[in-house]
Amino acid sequence: MGLNLIVLVKQVPDTQNISGNAMKEDGTVNRAALPAIFNPEDLHALEAAFTIRDSVPGSKVHVLTMGPPSAVQVLKDSLYRGADFVALISDRRFAAADTLATSYALKCAIEKIGSYDIVLCGTQAIDGDTAQVGPQTAEKLGINQITCISQIVELDPEKRSITARRSIEGGYEKVKTGLPVLLTVNGEGFPPRPPSAIRMMTYKNATTEMSSADYDETYLTSGAELKSENTIALWDINAINADPESCGLSGSPTKVRNIDMVVLKSEGIRMIENTEEAIGDMVHELVADHTLG
Amino acid sequence: MTTKNSVMVFIQQDDGKVAEVSIELIGKARELAKQLNVQVTAVLVGNRVQKVAEELIPYGVNRLFTVEHKGLAHYTPVPYTKVVTQIIKKHAPQIVLYGATTTGRDIAPRIASALRVGLTADCTDLQIGDYTSRGQTFQNVLYQIRPAFGGNIIATIVSPERKPQMATVREGVMKMDQPDASFKGEIIQESVELSPEDFPSEIIERVQQEKSVNLKGAQVIVAGGIGVGSRENFELVHQLAHAIGGTVGASRAAVDAGLVSKDHQVGQTGTTVRPRLYIACGISGSVQHRAGMDESARIIAINTDPEAPIFQIANFGIVGDLKEVIPRFIKAFRAKA
Incomplete structure (x- = not known):
């Protein structure tokens, strides 16, 4: 009997390549000004799901992302790499969600899929680095979590138990628990498989034109195959039965008060000549004021 | 003063050993509590933690709540969440x-x-101040200050409308106070019902x-970056550290290039340091690296x-x-020292 696997992924601005207008005046991120990429650890989470599917025949990998319509790109990428089902959770009323409101919406979307055995996501996203959405989603689903995992040591679908290796300070621990569970995956294990050329040809024109009403509620049990078009489900706030008050800005207890660009402090630097004498004087001064020695 | 509206610290312990960051946080909690004129409380969960509790009081905890159970000796998420959530609900701190x-x-x-x-992750500073939004002013709000976007910005986050305001704080960014043996605090044993499930x-x-x-x-750190060039050249960094009694640090780029092990990494994804002297050798100074060392008293x-x-x-x-x-x-140095 296969397992139902749900992977939560996020499209993020590439924080390694920040340019001028990265922030809007209201303090929120100006995503339009940044190159958007698949959050790196989420790719490892996706790979972990594929690894489980490979070892437990009949398993299905569902990928969910919440974001603007352009986030469809990470879903297409997921299809290229082997996802069985993908859905974009998108609605203006989700805008400006903090981690609490985000995890609430994800929980509603997961419940729309229905039965699940393992929920996976990257440990953290490189835009916020909070590592909060995984544990918060687990709590909202009322299930256990194992965070920061790099390896699945053992998975027994019959006994419904899993043991995963989790990174901790200076080492690791192996934690065993029952299913269902939420796993957050770090970047140390599960090197992502590349997109498949054949699947890229199949899904390159995949769109979200299919409305939420078209989503086949029996899909999970029918074993229906995805078609080569209209394969990306689009779920709005109503489709996932979410309470608007708990979504977006109104569902977010945290507010951004202000944003400061990092400015280098310059208290005046003394340039020291690269000579024995000048370096000697500096060392002498540092010894005299007890900075050294 | 009542326990209500206190500044509470979650004490992280494992097998009776308290994480240093928890003691650093007691120091910060004292500072915030003083400004707010409230008490410092702490919650300590574990198995047989009375001795640990007694050791914590002198750092300045007014009231320390302990919950003991043999299943709580090591941290696991479900029972710890249940226990700490109940303590928070019962004692209603304004900050955790x-x-x-x-x-x-x-x-x-x-x-x-x-x-x-609300919860803000990985704060590097906490302050108390006012927050005005849509004509409404909230007084004495916790400013939760953290780097974001890979360290390119510093964001101040507030969660004024719901209590408690919660934050995680990075290790090493708050200074650890010395304990004061004469400090009087109270240890209160709490019980939370736990079942096998x-x-x-x-x-x-x-x-x-x-x-x-x-x-x-470390009081003196000699750190090497990618500009050091090779493992062989990195020996020079080790030699300087050895000569002046310093500890070897490194930038992420140097660690990624295999010049030195990850234990030495300073910066946003490594260790945050605040030594008396930081000597940066062949380090260009990315925002991520600076975030972990710019509080150093002197930088060469x-x-x-x-x-x-x-x-x-x-x-x-x-x-x-x-x-x-x-x-x-x-x-x-050898000539002058």
Whole structure:
């Protein structure tokens, strides 16, 4: 009997390549000004799901992302790499969600899929680095979590138990628990498989034109195959039965008060000549004021 | 003063050993509590923790709540969340602080979700101030200050409308106070009902090594970056550290390039340090690296590139090759010291 696997992924601005207008005046991120990429650890989470599917025949990998319509790109990428089902959770009323409101919406979307055995996501996203959405989603689903995992040591679908290796300070621990569970995956294990050329040809024109009403509620049990078009489900706030008050800005207890660009402090630097004498004087001064020695 | 509206610290312990960050947080909690004129409280969960509790009071805890159960000796998320959530509900603190460790980052979001309150991760500073939004002013709000976007911005986050306001704080950014043996605080044993279903996780094995490098406590750090060039040249960094009684640090780029092990890494994804002297050798000074060392009292930058950003935060700058500068430094130190 296969397992139902749900992977939560996020499209993020590439924080390694920040340019001028990265922030809007209201303090929120100006995503339009940044190159958007698949959050790196989420790719490892996706790979972990594929690894489980490979070892437990009949398993299905569902990928969910919440974001603007352009986030469809990470879903297409997921299809290229082997996802069985993908859905974009998108609605203006989700805008400006903090981690609490985000995890609430994800929980509603997961419940729309229905039965699940393992929920996976990257440990953290490189835009916020909070590592909060995984544990918060687990709590909202009322299930256990194992965070920061790099390896699945053992998975027994019959006994419904899993043991995963989790990174901790200076080492690791192996934690065993029952299913269902939420796993957050770090970047140390599960090197992502590349997109498949054949699947890229199949899904390159995949769109979200299919409305939420078209989503086949029996899909999970029918074993229906995805078609080569209209394969990306689009779920709005109503489709996932979410309470608007708990979504977006109104569902977010945290507010951004202000944003400061990092400015280098310059208290005046003394340039020291690269000579024995000048370096000697500096060392002498540092010894005299007890900075050294 | 009542316990209500206190500033509470989640004490992270394992087998009776308290995480240093928890003690750092008690110090910060005292500072915030003083400004707010409220008490410092703490919650300590574990098995047989009375002795640990007694050791914590002198750091300045007015009231320390302990919950003991044999299943709580090691951290696992479900029972710890249940216990701490109940203590928070019962004592209604206005602020709760957690260390941004693997444990703190595992439990704090679960508690925030259970309580439906805000949580800010990985704060590097906390302050008290007012917050005005749409004509409404909230007084004495916790400013939760953290780097975001890979360290390119510093964001101040507030969660004024729901209590408690919660934050995880990075290790090493708050200073640790000295304990005061004459400080009087109260230890209060609390009980929370736990059933076998509250313990779904089983720790099968744990392998943990003490960090071989103690960067956090180091007064003098000699750090090397990618500009050092090779493992062979990195020996110079080790030699200088050895000569002046310093600890070897490194930038992420140097660690990624295999010049030195990850234990030495300083910066946003490594250790945050605040030594008396930080000598940056061949480190360009990315925002991520600066975030972990710019609180150093003195900074010496040695780099062949005079345009390297590290010079903008340094007190002393030497433009030159390490192979010349470091031997001169060692020679001078040996002559003067």
